[in-house]
Structures are given as C-alpha cells and as structure tokens.
Amino acid sequence: FSMLLTADGLAHVSEVVFDIFAYLALLRRSEPERWRWEEERTLANIAWEYADQTPASRLAQQLSSNVGSRVLPVCDLLRAGVVYRAFDAALIKQILSFLTPDTMLMYVGSKKLALAPAPAGEVGGEGQGGGGDAPGAEATRMPPMLTERFYGVRYRVSALAPAQVARWTIGAEDALPPELRLPPRNPFIPTDFTLVERPAADEASAACERIAPTPTLLRSSAGSRLWSHVGTAFRQPKASIMCTVSAPSISADVRTLWLTQLLVSLTTDTLNEETYPAAMASLSVGVSMDVEGLRISAGGYSDKLLEVLALGARSFSAGESLTRERFEPIKALMLDDLRATRYSGPLETALDKLKVVIRTQTASYERLAGIPVIEGATLESVQTHARSLFQEGVFIECLANGNLRAEDALDVERTLRGAMGQPPPLAAPALASTRQRVYSLPIGWTLHSMDTLDPDEADSATVVYWEVGPTELDLKLEVTLELLVLMSKEAVFSHLRTDEQLGYTVGMNTYRAWGAQAVVMYARSGVAAADYIDERIEAFVRAHADTLRQQTPEAFETVRAALHSNLNVRDSNLGEQTKRIWSEIEMHSCRFGRTLELQRALRAVTLADVVELYERVLVRPDTRRKLSVWVRAPGEAVWPTPRRAPGADPLAGAELLDDEGLPAWRAARELLPTPTACNTPPPESCPLHSHDTSAGAVGGAAADARNATSTPVTAG
Numbered sequence: 001f002s003m004l005l006t007a008d009g010l011a012h013v014s015e016v017v018f019d020i021f022a023y024l025a026l027l028r029r030s031e032p033e034r035w036r037w038e039e040e041r042t043l044a045n046i047a048w049e050y051a052d053q054t055p056a057s058r059l060a061q062q063l064s065s066n067v068g069s070r071v072l073p074v075c076d077l078l079r080a081g082v083v084y085r086a087f088d089a090a091l092i093k094q095i096l097s098f099l100t101p102d103t104m105l106m107y108v109g110s111k112k113l114a115l116a117p118a119p120a121g122e123v124g125g126e127g128q129g130g131g132g133d134a135p136g137a138e139a140t141r142m143p144p145m146l147t148e149r150f151y152g153v154r155y156r157v158s159a160l161a162p163a164q165v166a167r168w169t170i171g172a173e174d175a176l177p178p179e180l181r182l183p184p185r186n187p188f189i190p191t192d193f194t195l196v197e198r199p200a201a202d203e204a205s206a207a208c209e210r211i212a213p214t215p216t217l218l219r220s221s222a223g224s225r226l227w228s229h230v231g232t233a234f235r236q237p238k239a240s241i242m243c244t245v246s247a248p249s250i251s252a253d254v255r256t257l258w259l260t261q262l263l264v265s266l267t268t269d270t271l272n273e274e275t276y277p278a279a280m281a282s283l284s285v286g287v288s289m290d291v292e293g294l295r296i297s298a299g300g301y302s303d304k305l306l307e308v309l310a311l312g313a314r315s316f317s318a319g320e321s322l323t324r325e326r327f328e329p330i331k332a333l334m335l336d337d338l339r340a341t342r343y344s345g346p347l348e349t350a351l352d353k354l355k356v357v358i359r360t361q362t363a364s365y366e367r368l369a370g371i372p373v374i375e376g377a378t379l380e381s382v383q384t385h386a387r388s389l390f391q392e393g394v395f396i397e398c399l400a401n402g403n404l405r406a407e408d409a410l411d412v413e414r415t416l417r418g419a420m421g422q423p424p425p426l427a428a429p430a431l432a433s434t435r436q437r438v439y440s441l442p443i444g445w446t447l448h449s450m451d452t453l454d455p456d457e458a459d460s461a462t463v464v465y466w467e468v469g470p471t472e473l474d475l476k477l478e479v480t481l482e483l484l485v486l487m488s489k490e491a492v493f494s495h496l497r498t499d500e501q502l503g504y505t506v507g508m509n510t511y512r513a514w515g516a517q518a519v520v521m522y523a524r525s526g527v528a529a530a531d532y533i534d535e536r537i538e539a540f541v542r543a544h545a546d547t548l549r550q551q552t553p554e555a556f557e558t559v560r561a562a563l564h565s566n567l568n569v570r571d572s573n574l575g576e577q578t579k580r581i582w583s584e585i586e587m588h589s590c591r592f593g594r595t596l597e598l599q600r601a602l603r604a605v606t607l608a609d610v611v612e613l614y615e616r617v618l619v620r621p622d623t624r625r626k627l628s629v630w631v632r633a634p635g636e637a638v639w640p641t642p643r644r645a646p647g648a649d650p651l652a653g654a655e656l657l658d659d660e661g662l663p664a665w666r667a668a669r670e671l672l673p674t675p676t677a678c679n680t681p682p683p684e685s686c687p688l689h690s691h692d693t694s695a696g697a698v699g700g701a702a703a704d705a706r707n708a709t710s711t712p713v714t715a716g
Helices: 013-029 034-049 056-069 089-098 162-168 203-211 254-274 276-280 302-315 324-343 346-358 370-375 379-388 406-419 428-434 475-486 489-499 530-549 553-566 574-586 594-602 607-619 662-667 695-704
Strands: 216-220 224-229 238-246 284-290 293-301 395-402 444-451 460-470 505-513 516-525 625-632 654-657
Touching: 013 089, 013 162, 216 406, 224 406, 224 574, 238 302, 238 406, 238 574, 254 276, 254 284, 254 302, 254 324, 254 370, 254 379, 276 284, 276 302, 284 302, 293 302, 293 574, 302 406, 324 370, 324 379, 346 444, 346 460, 346 516, 346 625, 395 406, 395 574, 460 475, 460 530, 460 607, 475 505, 475 516, 475 553, 475 594, 475 607, 489 505, 489 516, 489 530, 516 530, 530 607, 530 625, 553 594, 553 607
Parallel strands: 224 395, 444 625, 444 654
Antiparallel strands: 216 224, 238 293, 238 395, 284 293, 460 516, 460 625, 505 516
C-alpha cells in the first residue's frame, strides 16, 4: 500500500495506518464476493485488450524481469498481472490473514521530517506524525539519524514500538470506524467498445489523416467553438476531451486568479473522491487553471466519458458544496506551495519574470502576490467568487478527439453549459481581454535586474530572450529558426559550460507561443555573476556567427537531415495526438498540418538563410530586440570576471527596466499580432491537397513526411 500525504496527513501518520488496517479488518470480516472479483477481471481484460502501444525498450525490460523471476510460465510473460483465471475465496482469505501490523515494513518520507530523536513509542519524530501515544505505552529509545553516503539524505531505521503495533492490531470483536464501508458496484465500467469509423475519403485525404490529422470545426458561435476529430489510427474505443472556459472573472487580476485557483484546489479535492470509481475504470477528469481561463479535461473509454466530464464540470461550479472541514487544510497547503516559490531557484525566478515582462496575462506567474490573497480568503469569499464566475458570460472552446461521434462531441458543450447554469455568451471585447498576448520588444537591449528571492541562495541566473517576430508570417522563417538553434545549442553548452565553466545549467531553445517566436539562452551559476553570464553569452554570440558562416555544405546537410528526422516523430497514443492538436488550438494558430508544411519549407532553407537570421536577430545592434533578466545572488559582486576587459561597463547600452516602471514600459509597446486562423474553419492543412494528388505523388509526399505529427512548441 502506498499513498501521498498532505501536510495534515503527515501530522497524523498513525491514524492513516490505523485506517488501512481497519479496512483490511473489514475485508477479513466480509465473505469474499465473486462479483467484486468479476469486476476486477473485467477491468484487467479491458486494459489488456485496449492497451496503449508499449515502447520496445520498456517492453524488453518488463519481459526480462518476468523471465528472470522464474515464477511465471512463458505463456503468461506478456499478461503478468492481468490474468484472472479462477475465483478462490480461500486464497483471498489466506492473503488477507498475512496483512497485519506485525508483518509490516513501513516507510515514511518527507522534506518536513524532523531530525531529532522521536518521542518514546511514536512512529516518528516531531513534525512527522505518529498521532501520539496511548496512556501507559512503554518507552522505546529511537536510534540516531544516519546519512546516506552518496546524496547526503538523513534517515533512520528502527523497529516499530510494540505499543504502536498493538494499537494498529484490530481484533475480531473490536469496533470499526463507522464511516468504513465496501464500495458498491462500479458504474463507470465500459460496456460498449464499438469503434466509430471515419467517412470514406480519397487517397490524398487518407494520406493526410495518417500524416497530419485535422479536426473539424463542428460549431463556431459567439459563445463557443467546438472541434471534433474522429481518430482511428490507434483502433481503441477511447477518446480525449480538452476544454477551456474563458471569462474575465476567472483571472482578470491577481485577486480573482488566486481565488479561482483556491476554488479549483478545493473542488479537485472533492472531485478526487467522487471520481475514484471512474479512475478504477481507466477514466480521468481534471479541472485546472489555464492561462486564458479554466481548463477541464477528460479521457478514457468513450462509453462513459461524457458522464465523467459532467462530474468535472459540476465540481467547479458548485461553490456551495465546499466544506469548512476541508477548506483550512487545502488553504494551508496552497499557502505552503506559494511560499516555497522563494526557494524555487534563480533560473525559475528569471523565467517567470521573463513571462511577466513580455506577456499580457501575468497573474499566474506572480505567485508571491497570491500569498496575501489566499491568507485573506474565507470559505464565504470563495463561495461568493464561485457564484460570480460565469455571470458576465463565458466562451467555451473544446476539442473532442478519438472514438466519439459528431453528435457526442456536440454534447460536450451542452454538458459544460448545463453544469454552469447556462451562462450567456461572452461579449467580444470581454473575450479579447482574456486572451494571452505578447509584447514586441524595442530595438536594442532591455534589461531587468533583481535580487534572488531567497536571501540564502548561492547561485545567480541569467535568461536572454531575442525576439524573432510573429509566428504566422512565414513557415520558412519558423523552420529556419529551428535549424539555427539546432546548429548552435550544442556549441552553447560546450562553450559556456565546459570551456568557461559558468555552471551546470546552460542551454538554448526556441520560444514559440501566442503569436511570438524567439531565441532563448540561459545559465545558472555559482561562480559567475548575472552580468558576467550575460557578457559571456554576448561574446559567444559574436564568435559563433563566424562558426556558422564557415559551415561546410556536408555539415549543413547533416543538421538539416537531423531536423527533418525530429519533425518525423509519430504520436504513439491518443493522448499525445490530442495534446498536439490542442496546442494548435490553444495558441490560436490552428495549423494542424504544421509538421508537414515545415518539412516542405525546410527543403528551401540555405545556410545563407540561417546566417542572415542569426545576424539579424542575435548580432546586429540596429535590428536585434534583446531582453535580459538577471537574478543576482547575495555577494555575487565579488565573484571573479576573468575575461572582462578592464574598465568595461556591464550596463553599457542597456535600457534598465524595473517592476515600478513596467506598466509605463508596456504602455509604450506594441503587441505582436495574434493568430486568427481558428476564427474560421481552417483550409485544408495537409499540403498534399495543393499538389499533384496522383497515386505516385501522394505516395512520394507521404513517404517524404512519414509519421510527421509533432513540432517543437515552447509555451511555458
């Protein structure tokens, strides 16, 4: 048995363990029922019949482990753990008889465990629970803490106190907690595994579906947009649903966002209990915060999926169902999480600050600002907030992917609106206020510098962001950027980390989200100050331009082939396919054939294109748009700067930006254009339709872009 504990649970480990053994006692007192075994066998058979494809390496490890055990016959190697051959009540009783406190090996682990010796008779020391001792419990001297030799982890190994074992031992006549009960029959076990077939298509359309599956826009109105894709590639009776519910009152400012986040945490706590039977039937549902609203998702067997979605939809619109009993523990847990932001590290702090500077919707990145909001929250204020969430109206965007008919997909929106009390459509200006946008940087160098949030932090960090421009203007530009980074990132790591030894965390990536694309370099160091890191990044950028110019045609073709291969990654399951399609919808680009289009654009890219983009974006002072975020450790001013020229000013040429001046800076900035392709049904996204569709042409194009279904996107 294993479980994750909340802070409250960690303070009551003894009671948690008692409940486990009380439930085992309930099982021993109940005659094993065949129908329960039949349910488990049914679920195991379903899981086996419709399992996702297992990566070859993982399957090899699994089979070698089973072979090595020499317990299983060869015929059961693949189905180990899912074969239910015969109901045996006597064997079930025998196994239950072994599950007692005196045969238990127990492990408790947490960052909050105290290191002091535990009080006599308890499971653990102060802060790790144990629940206290019954009167008269004998004293047990706890052994000292030990230190693990490689990672320095503190731990203790000790025998359980006999008095504690006795408290957990439940006799035949002992009363059990009245709230313990065996579960009823599971209503979420699927029974209909019929596969929905796609309409017959011509050869080009069939090839497109294999290469770049594209959803259909079933409905587009003032209050919603509903996408449907009947996915048949995986031949499973499963589906995935992703929805975003946008409304200004969800995340208009820091206060509303963090009150909504607290509401989501509270309802998720309730939802976990309500949907436990669904989880046993391999159905999932979740509610979370999204940058542009509330995210609700559901996945699993399509037979019962809409029922599970309805549970999730009702949860976040039912503020009256929240209880005071759970409010304070969830609030305390959330406060602990927000306060831990101070210790997340300088690189994470710099990346969050970068998002605050360049994006319009920033409340979710300002975690420390959420602390006073949550501290002042009451159950009544959260309930009031829940009732006001959808009063102004909502905009719902959903994707139904997989084994769902069009009429089932249309039920997704009806289910959500019904659970929310049929809110009106959100007016266009209000909807625009919920959309994430990205500011365009001025030409030159903008610098935001700050101290680490943790006064004891030993490292500094620097993140440098070079704006490339809007994403949708030219796919050749997009693929050239990918090629540029692929040709440079290894050199960044080798030079800054290995040669100059600035730190272990060094890297370079593309950034692409909400209409913007950029190049990002970053480093975290305990030996180099933030300004010096930036200086060394600049030196590398200038030197690497010559390296790019001197690339041989053979080396360039090797890198281009590698990028072509990267674009050929296939979705291995329905979840990955849903995530890829949803990323296009979420970013409002709806370019569902992106990978195939990028591969076609890649053919025309030359080394001269890469060099020109590199110099324009990263090097030339009259064209580049650079933003640096420095997070400075205490005392970094005295760290060595061995390659700095005497008298050099690390701030020369920088436009300094701080939090106080950020609103005025934003007011003077333009926003990068947001993609609008999702506002109307997209054109045929598979380029096969725009070329010769003869059998030979289709076959050649399909072979050229075989299995292309993903593209690197860094939303963050």
